[in-house]
């Protein structure tokens with residue numbers, strides 16, 4: 001061990017000491033969506049950004065005002081670990097009214113820093129090192145990363161492109177074993193926008209119960225279901241006690257930056273997650289909790305307007321894609337994405353995404369970033385104006401003509 005004087009004399013600083021990275025995170029891979037984002041940031045010239053995973057709207061003003069008023073009135077302190085009682089109450093009411101899921105706000109709900117923290121807490125609470133976490137793919141890349149952080153083994157379970165990547169319970173059940181601690185279901189799904197078939201969800205949940213595992217239900221796009229209902233998984237399956245529901249304000253209320261989410265489920269699991277939450281982040285930001293309170297209990301008209309705009313964009317994008325040769329996508333029934341089949345183009349989805357960026361000025365997310373089964377696809381987000389969407393799709397059409405040589 002060098003003393004401080006020798007360290008200074010010999011120029012040994014923290015900066016030139018070899019970094020030691022924990023084995024747990026050594027396997028972390030850079031997200032392919034992030035790669036595209038970085039390339040887009042370096043790119044000079046006019047780009048159409050269709051890789052984004054968040055609503056392009058600012059948070060409605062009355063929500064911002066609700067939070068600011070609360071901050072002015074002194075809501076600047078830690079809150080209870082599980083979240084302010086009135087916020088938990090508002091979430092429980094919202095879940096009952098809109099999702100038909102009934103939870104006790106005092107014992108079955110914890111308010112978190114975004115849905116992301118809720119997902120991580122759920123995994124930390126129910127998986128043991130070495131356990132399997134099953135992830136139907138294409139799926140959001142952070143699930144694997146979080147399972148790895150929790151010491152578990154993420155297991156991709158590919159869904160079928162012939163079935164537009166709907167949930168196929170048989171495939172999930174075949175991948176289950178006594179090592180399975182959790183199955184992650186995200187409906188409507190990022191990246192496909194697909195709202196999964198209920199019977200398949202029911203069958204997966206039955207199997208989860210048989211294996212004494214948990215279904216982690218990521219319902220963050222539940223507020224953006226265009227054709228279908230917003231009923232939560234825990235409202236209709238036979239084993240709601242096995243369902244840990246994750247949701248938040250980011251998508252429906254355009255509140256990504258406020259970092260406000262929640263986890264609802266079995267009392268013992270919630271009690272454990274609240275303890276983990278206490279020793280990691282203490283509580284969700286008190287100002288953001290007040291923003292959530294206004295979002296959940298206040299005027300809903302601006303939220304409904306955003307929803308209508310998303311639905312119109314979804315229809316525009318799908319109809320326009322139908323006119324472009326060599327590419328296709330089903331009409332997504334939820335979320336803010338279409339998963340475009342570009343398998344007739346030359347190259348991997350990463351190469352296609354890079355070519356589309358460099359030669360045509362459109363930024364997308366390569367399908368392979370959502371699991372191997374996403375190869376041959378691009379995820380396009382419709383969280384952009386109709387003008388930009390039109391411009392982007394015109395450019396994709398140009399590329400299609402060049403690729404197909406017509």
Ligand code: PMP
Nearest residue numbers: 053114115116140190248250261
């Ligand atoms: N789940 C999915 C499927 C998502 O797409 C996102 C955000 N992109 C999240 C969770 C995270 O949401 P939050 O902002 O509430 O952490």
